[in-house]
Amino acid sequence: MSKTVLFELGVEELPARFIDDALEQLKVKTETWFREQRIPFGEVKGFATPRRLAVQISNVADKQPDIEEEAKGPAKKIALDENGEWTKAAIGFSKGQGKDVEDIYFKEVKGTEYVHVTKFIQGEATKELLQDFRSVFLSITFSKNMRWGSYDLRYARPIRWMVALFGEEIIPFTIENVTTDRITYGHRFLGDKASLRSAEIYEEVLNDEYVISNVTKRKNAIREQLLKLEEDKGWKLIIDEDLLMEVTHLVEYPTVFFGVYNEEFLDIPEEALITSMKEHQRYFPVRSQEGSLLPYFVGVRNGDDKHLDTVSRGNEKVLKARLKDAQFFYEEDQKGTIDQKMEKLSRMVYQVELGTLADKVKRIRAIAGKISEWLNLNDLEKQQAERAAEICKFDLVTQMVDEFTELQGVMGEKYARLFGEEEAVARAINEHYMPRQANGAVPSSTIGSIVSIADKLDTIVGSISIGIIPTGSQDPYGLRRQALGVLQTLQSQQWNIPVEKLIDLVHQFYRELNLPTRTEEEVHQDLHEFFKLRAAYLLREKGIDPDVVEATLTNGVQNFAATIEKARLLVDKRQDPTFKYIHEALGRVLNLAKKSDVMEAKPKYFENDSEVRLYEAFKLVHPEYVQAMQEDRPAQALEKLSELASPIHDFFEGTMVMAEDEKIRNNRLGLLSQIATDIKEFADLNAIEWKQQF
Template sequence: MAKDLLFEIGAEEIPAGFMPSILQQLQDLTAQKLQDAHLPFGTVTTYGTPRRVAVLVKDLADQSADISERHKGPSVSIAYDADGNATKAAIGFARGKGLDVADLVVEDGYIFAETTSKGVSAEDIVKEILPQLISGLNFPKSMHWGNLDDKFVRPVRWLVALLDDQVIPVEFATVQSGNVSRGHRFLGESEFVIANPADYVATLEKNFVMVDQNKRREVIKEQLFAIAAEKNADIVWDDDLLEEILYLVEWPTALCGGFEDSYLALPDAAIITPMKDHQRYFPLMSKDGKLLPMFLTVRNGNDKSIEVVQVGNERVLRARLDDAKFFFNEDRKKALIDREEGLTKIVFQEGLGNLADKTKRLLELGRVFGEACELDEDAAVELERATLLAKTDLTTGMVTEFTELQGVMGKEYALLDGESPEVAEAIFEQYLPRFAGDVLPKTDTGKVLSIIDKVDNIVATFSRGLIPTGSQDPYALRRQTIGILNILLESKWNVNLGPIFVAAMNLLNVPADKQAELQGQLEEFFTLRLKNIYLDRQIPHHVIDLLLSNTALSVADAEGLANAVMNNRIDENVELVQAYTRMYNLVKDVTYTGVDESKLVEDAEKALFADATKAAAVSQEAWDNMDYAGVVAVPATLVDSINKFFEDVMVMDKDEVIKANRLQLVRLAYSVIAVIGDVSKLK
């Protein structure tokens, strides 16, 4: 008869940001442990609130399935002597499997032992795996408390472990499991009995704990949008904010608060940021897109004395907005351009000067990159001005208090100072993308400023030997690298980053004898990030390896070739791959210096020379025009000539002059695919 399993871990308030990962881990780990134990089950569902994580397994079998296994032993010649008697090898093998020698089976020259393990009761299996579920969870940070060695994300206060109505004994950090859970801190019972797993969700709701996070999410959204509709307003929506609030409350009740209209004189960002990032409020906007003096928030409780809660939230927000108003008014006493001196007081990185020094480097890098991407004169002027102002908002009180507003307030202050919209936008866009899935810069000036700022950050950090390893990346260099690559992929600027790295290293005074090594590290780091981008797009490994084997490619080249190869699929053309692989094996270490046509003897080599010369010209013209589809189409045109050449011509001729000339011919023919990458990667 199928049973249900409930395991609830009650703890002190768990950080909201940790919860999605914890619940996913718990679900995956539970399913994996049951599968490993060969115990059939129905569904595995996880639940979570600030004070608990739980897993509910439906339709758990009474016991695990019997397992029949076939074990391969030594060969017959080793297992039996010349007289057919079992040797020590056979006897030991049988004993190890709990069998008599006579039970062994001979097949295909080997002996086999066939064993059957009887199923184990669900109770015994669950007793074993529940402690493993606790210890198997990983957290960004763990705690241990008292004088205990046990660790968990927060101190564990109770455990519920039920197989139907039977308590499964589990102990963790001196806490013994039972059938007693706890309700909402202020509204529910401090302790109550869970009769059986099937009653878990309903029993908790009676005690003001909406334990199903999916239901809780929908209830929160319904309440928020209902209030917004009453106010004839739109919510400044943020999925991440909803997800955080979701794991801060056990019994959600949305409410609306307000603030004085006078605060609307502040830039919208100066109001929205304190609301969302500091107070976890949803701002409201009018139907025509103007910020309203109202906000929505979610209380962890019912609607009793909701007016008091509203007033408290309004008072806290008012203090935040007063701070913002003060900083804004103080900041406006000095234009951004007059704040350059303040950059000398802000350290960039240890041993690498201050932000004034960084600004000087960015000005020079901007000229180098601007020339490389052929930035027009107007954009170059805008870039220089935006670079001068790029970091000045870091000296303002507003950004010092609300660091999330770097770039945002720079844009606002630049506009108020009378700077051009293009310059102001670039100041904001320098930090884009700020996180995975964020928007990319739209203006050419913003794209360049974003790229050179990130290149300077990455090269500077690498020059200090702080290259990210494993999961450690305190300077977010991986994110910045992916940002650069995505900007280049979107812009299609045909810019090779190698010279930009060299310029950055020179500006950072990296010793000449260290630059080659550092350049290699940077290129490897960027190549791996680009590979990850392509893997996310489901491009096959061997195609990625083909393209990235050509280190001379710009990001635009790699992107163009990636799309062309995926449309043409030369990697699936077996005859083509074989022909060029054969050439690669001959000339992989040969440098092309030219073919002496007068030394071509055989008709097949003369034909290949004519075809390869034409193909190389066609390929080069397509390359010059960034016609990547044309470049990728050329190799197939030579396959017949290549095959005929290898059929009729002895490349490794006894005459060294003829041999060398034929290798040059092969090198010429191979060049039409070498421009794409190393064909050996397709094998």
């Protein structure tokens, strides 16, 4: 016979950001626990509100299944003495299995006989086992915990009640003086406590007490109300999915309402208005059907639809105060000049060992200037890049950004236009923070990309120079994300600038400025390895196999856009049976070239035609190969190397490389080493598992 099991953990209000992860942990850990306990079960449903986490498990068996299993013991020659009597080993084995020696029988395993016994294990009652479920509740982890009262337990929030039911029976256990019962609690104001007659009626009982415990149903209820209001009013709501999920986790019984604010606030940049509503008040902004922002907002109440007018007025007052502040900040920030605001950066510490924000801006400007030279920008573009780099951080001293930190760059662009800066410069101030999150948009303009890369490289090189290196999950300065941003921007812009050249440029600036660094060799190695690991991550994200990633990055990241193209080319060649002939030739060259440091071949030491033909073929191919590599045309470069396949095979067929004569041997190895140098510059082809694909 099967029953439904319910576990509910009642707590004080959980932060919305904790709930999704905690509920997923609870569901996964519940399934794992039931399997480990050998308790047959059906579907596991999860429930969560700000005040509870719960799981409902259907079709749970009354007891564990009985099992009969065979236990293997010592070999027969150890189990019996020379007189055929049972040894202590056999007797001890049988007792350890709860059996007698009379229960022993022999079975052959791989040609050797071993003692065995068959034992029967009766399944335990599920009700008794379920008392240990408390360990699942205690195993849930949170990003931040607290202690309360005199208890030792650290948990996200204090535990106030627990429900544990096996069908209609209470499962008894206790956590920090809270004992399980059948009593749950409804909405804090609209509901009451309720007694659950059985585990099956959990969701229905809570519905009666103004709690929608199913997260998906609660989220859908909010969405449906938003869309209904949108249709009734002819509005276009800005329904951000992250905000919708957050609001879902802030309420137990949602009711949508709307409010209004003064049209004069529409003069504030809409990014500031939207941020005030979404980030600070959890409101959904409203647009017209044409897309312009309207002086309305939509909120979600944790309660029913009674007295909504009063709720709206209260929220309108709160929002008005927020927008008044934003309006004041916006007006104050427009006073003075950008240069006056820049002066304040010299009083803002960026990092104790790396100086002020003004010092950082100087470095960004110098790095951006050098990148501009490498890109052969015209004079106007160079001036724009220099100016954008010079003022890229000025909005950090504005009151608007101080209040709404997420608007850094956004307000910089707005203010730069108001202060008369060129459009390319204003746009770059915003773009230089891109990408703002993983897989976010990268800068689209040349000037924005230059300043973005310069800023991120300064942060990365500076941090690693003073020993701030991400380890494990610890990356407080977001260096990994910024390195990914550099690589993604380089890929997007298709710039022919090796990553290592950029790294070394910035590292050189730090040495020239005599900023505190570790030894030059340590920093150089850590920087190059750091970017190589980030490039490997991005290549794997693009579906490139690990062995191809290793082969492609053997000489570093180089021009990242070309490196991606090269990796994809090798993945395609791995699937191409006609490439096997070429790979075998190039691979043999790489293997033999390892046996010598000689890098020169002299025609006068050639003894047969195959040596001459290979040498002449290489002399023809090499300049075109080098040109293709310099111009970042990997497909053409590999095509040139492939032309050497036939001469290489002929060479190995007609030539003994390891000749007894040292001059002849070294000359042949020197020829192979020259070819191998070109091959290795392209990729370490021998790191790729070709044979599995042919």
